[in-house]
Amino acid sequence: METNSKFVTTVAWIFILLSGYFSFASLFQVVIISMTPLGSAFSELSHDEFIIPLLEYVPALVYVFFALWVITLISSVKLLQRKNWARVTFISLLSLGIIWQIVRVILQFVMISQMPDGKGIGDFANIMVFFFWLNTAFAMGVSGVLVWIIKRLLSPKIVKEFSMGKSE
Template identity: 30%
Template sequence: MNQTPGAAPRSTFVTAVGWIFLAISAFGLLMGILQNIMLHTMFPQDAFAQIASDPGHPQLPGISLWMIQNMRLVAALVLVTTVLHVVASIGLLRRWNWGRLLFIGLMAFGILSNLGGLVFQGQMMMQMHESFSDVQATQADMPELGWFMVAIWVFSLGIALAFAALYAWIIKRLVAPEVVAEFRR
């Protein structure tokens, strides 16, 4: 632990997590701002709704369809979440308890969104498999992609579980009594 005279001890863990997430979320904030500018200036309001309702595209699962139809809202929500990560990271670095609690909440949200993303991706993969099966029935030269989709699913499962475990470990460390003691109320 780093310690300055007259101050509560400061753990390297909290400082490292704060700086790492501040750097990542600051970059994400820049990208989110640019993405929102692009969505609002380059695409007409109903462009994504038209894409989602195009009968030439395969039917999308409900959440995918909603996300495409509400692309601007989704991008704005991602931007707000990124701003919250920046604020929480600064709160961690300043050792403000509300920053620690916000950061814990964002890590819990990250766990839920990673696990929820697996369900969403599973629906998408099943939809894609059905679409590819229909195409394969009409085109004999198209290769079988089932094994490839299984590989993508297994890889995605591993990544999602790894991030969920990382976020859970960070939460566990941030609620430890020695870390809680670092934070001003």
């Protein structure tokens, strides 16, 4: 009889801790968004024609991220139990995470390009460029780790581990 992979166990526990924490934090965001009259709060934040339409989607984004963290938590727990549906769900969520990293970099680029020229803002423009590249490097690193985890979860050895003696 083969033993369970330490890789799957380690990944599952790491994501149980991460998704548990972020589910809890997202729950507070859901409560705050649900209790806040958003129309007046957002209209006072910005008079920029580009920003205001995006702010309308903040509540939906908060609810979606809460749901994704809860689903990640559930699939991480079931990953420990070697449920194949959890492995497939987990791979899908990691793939969605990679897509989010790409979208995040694109949105950051769009937001920076919408800002006024650097006249009168001094070193702020240089700092923005530095953080753009830092965030881009971070997104590439996170995406690389997620691709590596996906590749390992799709390996024949781990697929076999999830299909042994289990009818789902």
